[in-house]
Amino acid sequence: MHLTAALDELTEAELLDHADEVARTQRECEVQVLRIALQVAVINNPDRLDPEVARLPGRERTRRFGGVGTHDVTEFAATSLGARLGISTGSAHSLMADALDLAIRLPQLWRRVEALEVKASYARFVARRTRDLTIDQALYVDERVVESADGRIPWSRFEDLVTGAIVASDPVAAARKEQENATRQVASPTRSTEDGMRGFFIRAPFHVITKLDATVQWLADILAALGDTDDNDARRVKAVAVLATPHEAVRLIEAFLASQNAVETTEQPDVDWAKVIPTVTLFVHLYGATDPAEATGTARVEGHGPVTEAWVREHLGPHARFTIQPVFDLAGQAPVDAYEIPDRHRRAVHLMTPADTFPWGACTREMQIDHTVPYRSMKDGGPPGQSRVGNYGPMTPFHHRIKTHTSWQVQQPFPGIYVWRDPHGALYLVDHTGTRRVDATPRRSPAEEALHRALFDLAA
Known part of the structure; x- marks a missing residue:
């Protein structure tokens, strides 16, 4: 398909296939921009400057754009690059810094970026967040986020994943930052007013x-x-x-x-x-490890993100009473014949599938529990045990409506693993790690389409 094709001449399926092509081209261009920024940084190394001239007032010097371990770059290099790209010098500086960090400090992410498996925006976010870490700490984060950096989880969940990896890379430093931030509390009205209205900001x-x-x-x-x-x-x-x-x-x-x-x-x-006064319940998840060397020192508070275990003890501990829950048996949940879902099943589903099961679903709370295979009453010939772990999927009401009233289809071949098929035949796999596109084939022949449908049916 030519990029110059008139969009109004395309069918909806052709238009969506064209969107696939454009998205790939866009990703290729983003990777190439990063490569250019990296090469500009390599070319503009300290050897290009005359040390005697560099000492003169106002002359160009070298600076370290990226994190520890990246080489210095002549500080004016970003100006020309920014002008050519139509962005500010500061933005070009950040681009070069990110490219250096990816190539040197985050090699696994960089390989996936170059393979077009990870968006530049995801990789650059990790580069910025890890800039103050040592090389070893950056490599630690690189190892732990590279798998999920391909867009399989929504942005908000990816931010939490990166934050948790950073905390785990150096719990002592993370605890120190948390302690510093604990002193930066504020409760004050906002400066701006709009139509007689004003806000009040609290940081606590x-x-x-x-x-x-x-x-x-x-x-x-x-x-x-x-x-x-x-x-x-x-x-x-x-x-x-x-x-x-x-x-x-x-x-x-x-x-x-x-x-x-x-x-x-x-x-x-x-x-x-x-x-x-109302009681507030917070769910705090601590990650146990049989080998002390594998302990991360990280806790996750539902709805609030990762923190250190030290933070839980020092800041949450004095204000809360903790109830220790035993490990929950997800497999030993007996099915029931009723349409109503037992509380024990809801808890099992929440622990096994904490997020919306629709492709790239971002919601993690206040969802409906849907029967993947629609429930049929026993009077209408429905089989026993329809309400069971393995036939549930949490979804927002909006996504639930899409599943119920459109041509979207979903199967759950194994508990917690969902295969979705959109109305135009694209397949998506959703599990606890996020969402992945199963196929990226453009238009298919009738035989290929038949095979594609058979593969989806096998998931049932």
Whole structure:
């Protein structure tokens, strides 16, 4: 297909195939730009400068653009490159720094970038985040993120993966940064105003923010219970105003408790605040290792990302009570015949498949649990044991609607492994590591299409 083909003359399938071609060309161009930036950095090495001239005021000197282990580059080199690319000098400087780090400090990522398996944007993100690490630490991160850097997981999850690898590469340094950041807390109104509105910014440990968020929502729900008909957002703003006036908060809570207990009294009730204020539950995952040398020192707090185990002990520990849960048996979940999904099954699915199972799904909470093979009642000839681990898949309501009401198809050949087929025949594999395109074949002959469909049917 020619790139100059008129788009309005293409069928939808041809248009999507053309999008495949353009995406590949775009990736090839991004890789070539990185190669150019790397070669510009190589050419503009310190040998190009006369040391005597470089000592003169204002003359060009050399600087290390990338991380430790990359060679110095003449500092003006980025200006010409930036001009040719139509980007700022600063952006060209960053491009050269990223290229140097990839080629020297992140070799596995760089090989996959050159093979067009990893997008330049993913690789450059890792380069920037690891710039302050030693070479050994950068290689550690390179080893642990290279597999998932090919776009199989959404950007937000990839950021968490890289952050966790950086923490694990040097838990001591990560803990030190966390301690430094703990002193940089702020609660202040924003500077800007818009149409008479203004914001209030809070930077605090996430358990403080989680507690605040839960309390604001609780007060908003109280307002609704007492007859406030505004929407939830408006009631949350009112709840903040109530919190800013403590005696009003007490009065509101007293009125709510009285309405709940059907008690009318002018006497101030004896409120047990520990029971009244909502309790927040956080799920903290610690990674065990049989070999102490393999321990990462990393923990993951659901909804908040990776932190060090030291952070959990020093910052979360004083504010929380921990309940240790045993290892959950994912395999030993007996199926049931009912359409309703037992709580034990929901927990197993969450642990086995924490994210939306639709290709490149990003959502990790508040999802619906879908029966991969639609449930049929026993009266309609449905087989026993349809509600089981291996026939579930968490999805957002939107993706659930797509599965139910469009030509998208999905099979789950093994528990937690999903094979999706889009309406035009492309196959996608989704598992706990993310999403991968199974085939990248453009237009197929009728025989190839028949074989393609047979492969999908085999996943059933």
